[in-house]
Amino acid sequence: MITNVRGKIIKIGVDWMDLDLGPVGVRINVPSSSITELGRIGETITVFTSFQVREDSMTLYGFESEESKASFESLISINGIGPRLGLAVLSMFSVSDLMHAVNTEDQLAFSKVPGVGKKTAGRIILELKGQLTQELSESDLGESHTEVIEALTALGxxxxxxxxxVRLSASSSDLPMEERIRSALEHLSG
Structure with missing residues (x-):
């Protein structure tokens, strides 16, 4: 598995970039919204990657953050959502916007993505509801913070x-949820 690559950008397209890794050059498909965030031609960058092997191709998909990569992998785990459609979703949504659309069950927002109809939008929401926040909370914050995480991401x-x-205010896990949200908001605003 190739988890990330570091190289010099030698060419950029609408939704891809070519990186020179020394003796090897690779093409990495990226969300079109991330092209400018990742860098310019001539810059050396690190890209978090998801290596997808299909019967007729081996393709690298690249992202500016591990959160974007995790969101992509969650999307393509949904039946009927392939890497191209997952990339199209992340071209339309930032990670926080994606989570907000899932938590608010905003089918209209998903159906604006080319290739996503009402049925697919509903499936994305159903499959991802709770999954993204669960992955985040189970990773290192514990289950007691899931509601706080959901509330704050729903705020954008x-x-x-x-x-x-939440990590900075984790010592307050014995407080009522309202107090934990208030504590986390203080860290966010401060």
Whole structure:
């Protein structure tokens, strides 16, 4: 498995970039919304990757953060969502926007993605509901913070912001949920 690559950007397309890794050059498919965030031609960058092997191809998909990569892998685990459609979803949504759309069950937002109809939008919401926050909370924060994480991401904060704020206020896990949310919000605003 190839988890990340570091190389110099030599060519950029609408939803891909070629990296020079020394003796080898690779093409990495990336969300079109991430092209400018990842870097410019000539810059050396690190890209978090998901290596997908199909019967007729081996393809690298790249992301600017581990959270984006995890969201992509969650999306393509859904029946009927392949890597191309997963990439299209992440081209339309940031990780926090994706989580917000899932938590608010916003089918209309998902159906704006080319290739996603009402039925597929419903399936994405059904499959991802709770999965993204569960992965985040189980990773290193514990189950007691799941509701706090869901509440803060529903307010539009990103995974990384919420994760850090909850971690900083983790000592308050014996407090009522309202107090834990207030404590995490203080860390987010401070």
């Amino acid at each position: 904060y990103s995974f990384s912001e919420v994760k850090e704020a």
